[in-house]
Amino acid sequence: MYGQGILKGLWVTFRHFVNTYVDDIRYAGRKYLRQENFAIRQGLKAQGAFTVQYPDEKLAVPERFRFTPFLVVNDPDHPEAPGDDWCTSCGICAKVCPPQCIWIVRGSDPTTGRPVPQPEAFFIDIDICMNCGFCAEFCPFDAIKMDHNYELASYDRTSHHIHDKQYLSRPLSYWKTIAPTTALEEAVARGGWEHPDVLKAMKKAGQTAVTPTWDNMFTKPEPAAKPLPPAESADEDPAKAERLRKREEALARKRAAEAGEPAQPAAAAVEASAPAPAAPTADKPKFDKQAMLEKIRQRKADKG
Amino acid sequence: MVDYPIVKTTDIKAAVDALKQKFPDAIQDDTRQGYGGIIVDKNHLVEVATALRDDFGFDYLSSATAVDYLGISDHMEMVYHAYRTAGGPALVFKAQTPRDKPEIPSLINVWPGADFQEREAWDLYGIKFPGHPNLKRILLWDGFDGHPMRKDWQEAYYEEDHKPFESRWPGGWVHRAEERNIYGKNVKYPADFDLSKLSDTSEESHYADLGLGVSVQKLADESHIKTDRLVVNMGPHHPSTHGVFRMIVTLNGETIEKLEPVMGYLHRNHEKIGERNTFLHNMPFTDRLDYLSSMGNNLGYALAVEQLLANGARYQPPTYRAECIRVLMVELTRIVNHLWAIGFLLNDLGAFFTPALYAIAEREKILDFFEATAGSRMMCNYMRFGGVFKDLPERIRGEATRVNDLVRDYDTMEFLTELINERLPRSIDELDQYLTDSEIIKSRTVGVGYLSPEMAIAYSAAGPLLRASGVPYDVRRADPYSIYPELDFDVAVRYNGDIYDRYLIRLDEMRESLRILKQILPRLERTRGEAIFAGNKQHTPRVPLGEAYGRVENPKGELGFYVVSAGDEKGPQNPWRYHVRAPSFISLTALGPMCIGHKVADVVAILGSIDIVLGETDR
Ligand code: SF4
Numbered sequence: 001m002y003g004q005g006i007l008k009g010l011w012v013t014f015r016h017f018v019n020t021y022v023d024d025i026r027y028a029g030r031k032y033l034r035q036e037n038f039a040i041r042q043g044l045k046a047q048g049a050f051t052v053q054y055p056d057e058k059l060a061v062p063e064r065f066r067f068t069p070f071l072v073v074n075d076p077d078h079p080e081a082p083g084d085d086w087c088t089s090c091g092i093c094a095k096v097c098p099p100q101c102i103w104i105v106r107g108s109d110p111t112t113g114r115p116v117p118q119p120e121a122f123f124i125d126i127d128i129c130m131n132c133g134f135c136a137e138f139c140p141f142d143a144i145k146m147d148h149n150y151e152l153a154s155y156d157r158t159s160h161h162i163h164d165k166q167y168l169s170r171p172l173s174y175w176k177t178i179a180p181t182t183a184l185e186e187a188v189a190r191g192g193w194e195h196p197d198v199l200k201a202m203k204k205a206g207q208t209a210v211t212p213t214w215d216n217m218f219t220k221p222e223p224a225a226k227p228l229p230p231a232e233s234a235d236e237d238p239a240k241a242e243r244l245r246k247r248e249e250a251l252a253r254k255r256a257a258e259a260g261e262p263a264q265p266a267a268a269a270v271e272a273s274a275p276a277p278a279a280p281t282a283d284k285p286k287f288d289k290q291a292m293l294e295k296i297r298q299r300k301a302d303k304g
Numbered sequence: 305m306v307d308y309p310i311v312k313t314t315d316i317k318a319a320v321d322a323l324k325q326k327f328p329d330a331i332q333d334d335t336r337q338g339y340g341g342i343i344v345d346k347n348h349l350v351e352v353a354t355a356l357r358d359d360f361g362f363d364y365l366s367s368a369t370a371v372d373y374l375g376i377s378d379h380m381e382m383v384y385h386a387y388r389t390a391g392g393p394a395l396v397f398k399a400q401t402p403r404d405k406p407e408i409p410s411l412i413n414v415w416p417g418a419d420f421q422e423r424e425a426w427d428l429y430g431i432k433f434p435g436h437p438n439l440k441r442i443l444l445w446d447g448f449d450g451h452p453m454r455k456d457w458q459e460a461y462y463e464e465d466h467k468p469f470e471s472r473w474p475g476g477w478v479h480r481a482e483e484r485n486i487y488g489k490n491v492k493y494p495a496d497f498d499l500s501k502l503s504d505t506s507e508e509s510h511y512a513d514l515g516l517g518v519s520v521q522k523l524a525d526e527s528h529i530k531t532d533r534l535v536v537n538m539g540p541h542h543p544s545t546h547g548v549f550r551m552i553v554t555l556n557g558e559t560i561e562k563l564e565p566v567m568g569y570l571h572r573n574h575e576k577i578g579e580r581n582t583f584l585h586n587m588p589f590t591d592r593l594d595y596l597s598s599m600g601n602n603l604g605y606a607l608a609v610e611q612l613l614a615n616g617a618r619y620q621p622p623t624y625r626a627e628c629i630r631v632l633m634v635e636l637t638r639i640v641n642h643l644w645a646i647g648f649l650l651n652d653l654g655a656f657f658t659p660a661l662y663a664i665a666e667r668e669k670i671l672d673f674f675e676a677t678a679g680s681r682m683m684c685n686y687m688r689f690g691g692v693f694k695d696l697p698e699r700i701r702g703e704a705t706r707v708n709d710l711v712r713d714y715d716t717m718e719f720l721t722e723l724i725n726e727r728l729p730r731s732i733d734e735l736d737q738y739l740t741d742s743e744i745i746k747s748r749t750v751g752v753g754y755l756s757p758e759m760a761i762a763y764s765a766a767g768p769l770l771r772a773s774g775v776p777y778d779v780r781r782a783d784p785y786s787i788y789p790e791l792d793f794d795v796a797v798r799y800n801g802d803i804y805d806r807y808l809i810r811l812d813e814m815r816e817s818l819r820i821l822k823q824i825l826p827r828l829e830r831t832r833g834e835a836i837f838a839g840n841k842q843h844t845p846r847v848p849l850g851e852a853y854g855r856v857e858n859p860k861g862e863l864g865f866y867v868v869s870a871g872d873e874k875g876p877q878n879p880w881r882y883h884v885r886a887p888s889f890i891s892l893t894a895l896g897p898m899c900i901g902h903k904v905a906d907v908v909a910i911l912g913s914i915d916i917v918l919g920e921t922d923r
């Protein structure tokens with residue numbers, strides 16, 4: 001019969017139309033009234049169409065969501081080196097950045113002029129950043145991570161869109177808050193919650209770092225054997241500075257070629273991270289989800 | 305169907321040998337390190353190409369592109385990849401020409417699909433193609449100075465030949481590029497360019513051969529002719545063009561006599577950027593080609609570079625789990641893309657947005673999964689050389705977001721199982737029920753935009769467009785990659801070659817994709833916890849010298865990446881040549897012929913049935 005196909009199609013439209021209101025009737029209007037019912041509207045089981053009332057409501061983003069990068073620094077309540085940079089200004093992120101929007105000024109010792117593993121300045125031009133996440137993926141020190149904040153609109157792009165070091169720096173606990181699973185995996189791969197260099201120093205001094213678990217995620221770090229290298233690095237500096245100087249020379253000799261030394265830690269870190277996922281799984285039974293959620297909620301509330 | 309010569313599908317060498325016997329003087333092996341195929345004397349190119357097509361069954365010209373070897377051997381060359389639609393690998397042949405007077409005979413009479421690709425080579429490289437009837441710029445505009453893909457051409461914001469740039473580290477005091485290159489000073493015109501053309505709105509060159517010599521005023525005065533041909537510009541800003549795309553149509557009444565696509569409004573010289581980039585840098589840039597199917601683009605590029613890496617000593621291919629995840633991603637992408645294509649085809653037919661929204665509702669769920677796995681919904685940047693970015697997450701939503709996102713907190717495998725076994729089939733069936741029998745859709749689409757199998761092959765049409773014309777050609781079967789050989793699926797094919805069949809074939813393909821996905825699920829379970837990289841993930845691999853052509857069956861058709869690694873003996877970090885064989889671009893070659901004789905309202909639907917994305921067309 002001619003027209004049957006159209007009627008069949010209209011029946012589908014009608015079903016969609018009705019479905020939109022099924023939940024409304026089922027929840028007798030409460031669907032929109034209470035904040036908790038946001039969950040109902042979002043769910044896989046929800047019927048029909050719904051609208052997320054942005055910006056009043058926002059969809060949560062998953063852990064791996066990437067927007068622009070930020071730099072990890074020590075927590076303000078770190079016992080020895082509060083607020084210290086994790087970045088060693090090795091330059092790998094600047095190299096792997098496809099649109100070349102990362103600018104790093106490597107720090108140098110004011111008296112000797114030799115390079116120190118700490119950035120003097122760090123800029124990211126977010127107009128150019130393509131949100132690819134390579135910088136976070138290849139940083140051998142877990143020092144740069146992808147932020148979840150996607151509301152960066154401003155009135156003047158010429159003055160606000162180059163993020164400097166101060167703007168970019170966020171404490172490690174922020175990273176643990178927005179991406180706890182990843183933060184834990186990374187910490188397990190590093191062998192502790194601390195900066196890799198600190199962990200190395202602890203190992204040299206014969207101390208063992210606390211194994212990272214869900215439960216000690218937000219506890220204060222153990223006092224380290226040695227402070228962060230950038231803070232006070234007189235004793236191990238000569239060797240390191242020598243190495244850096246040599247690399248500088250090598251770089252000058254053949255500008256085109258690079259890779260070399262900094263690639264090694266990167267590869268090592270990646271290698272080490274391969275077996276990592278097993279560790280958190282092993283910890284899983286001990287993991288008290290409720291307490292964890294409470295902690296995270298608390299963190300969020302503290303931040304306002 | 306056409307009678308194809310029966311050939312052994314994989315035997316390229318036999319074909320080359322026979323060809324050499326036939327043209328003993330014209331053909332040489334390409335003996336450069338890492339290269340393959342043959343070099344054809346350009347004076348015999350047309351004969352050789354004709355023989356390839358007629359005597360050896362290489363009826364499909366996949367890609368034709370230029371390379372500039374400035375500083376290496378100082379010549380330019382055209383690289384052609386021809387296939388048999390019966391299946392099998394490519395026969396690669398090249399023709400070389402001196403840089404100072406680059407000229408290579410046009411192959412448009414052998415394979416009409418060379419049309420746009422030769423125009424592109426003229427536009428970007430300045431190679432002339434004697435015999436091409438319409439050799440004018442295609443992506444750039446007439447007032448553009450020079451041929452930008454030449455190695456010695458520098459863009460307005462030129463900084464260095466290769467990334468990473470020196471100024472970023474260790475002395476990276478930031479500046480914004482535009483501060484050093486004030487607007488207005490970054491445009492150059494050719495010396496003989498008439499600047500008054502810029503304010504001339506007549507655009508004569510576009511209309512020159514469209515029969516516009518007629519003076520409307522004169523006709524009106526004489527008032528004895530009632531009708532005339534009318535030239536209409538559809539686009540560049542038109543909702544039906546799927547972006548900024550323009551069609552100049554010559555109408556006789558409502559009927560189309562001629563259609564010429566004009567493109568390049570979104571051109572950013574992707575390939576030049578790609579040659580400045582390192583190999584890895586290009587990965588997120590491929591996302592921006594066909595931005596609806598970024599996973600597929602990633603895979604094509606990864607395959608090309610992996611072919612090159614495989615010539616080196618230290619490369620290890622992706623693990624089995626990585627391959628499974630890759631297939632999972634690209635097949636989900638195919639569904640995403642086809643849902644979108646069907647939805648927007650209906651938009652183009654005038655069913656404004658209701659079908660489109662129904663179609664893309666499920667797409668959201670797939671994008672949720674991409675976001676949780678790759679970090680972004682559309683710009684996935686997920687594949688790496690020798691693996692993927694990261695394994696699937698344990699849960700779709702992580703611990704942190706559970707606080708305010710209780711509902712999406714699913715175990716990833718549960719989510720995928722539900723999606724693949726329940727939700728997607730249901731929604732595809734619903735679309736089928738909703739649209740397939742509709743008399744309105746049938747009367748608008750059946751028999752409209754017919755493309756015969758011979759034409760589809762000749763014009764190098766790809767993907768659903770080719771298969772809806774009765775040519776069962778699918779790269780996943782014809783020249784398999786990844787784990788497709790062990791998967792059970794059929795190549796969807798339809799025989800009427802009209803819009804309706806192009807709609808049906810997308811439904812078929814989604815169902816085939818679901819079949820594949822159902823086979824992937826147990827494989828994912830089985831390999832759970834296995835590594836995704838056999839070797840180390842490297843950010844700056846040294847890529848052995850040579851050329852590679854990686855091609856995948858992307859949702860829109862065959863997507864190919866021609867990558868050349870050359871220059872630096874130790875293994876360069878940057879591709880010497882990075883070319884994208886864009887299905888959206890090449891399939892448009894057939895748009896004009898398909899539209900002739902149809903009504904103007906059908907143009908919109910025919911364009912919609914090709915399914916183009918301008919990010920890929922314009923590059
Ligand atoms: S890769 Fe990491 S440590 Fe190196 S410069 Fe970048 S942020 Fe700093």
Ligand code: SF4
Binds near residue numbers: 097098102124133
């Ligand atoms: S996310 Fe990508 S583009 Fe942005 S700063 Fe990092 S590497 Fe560069």
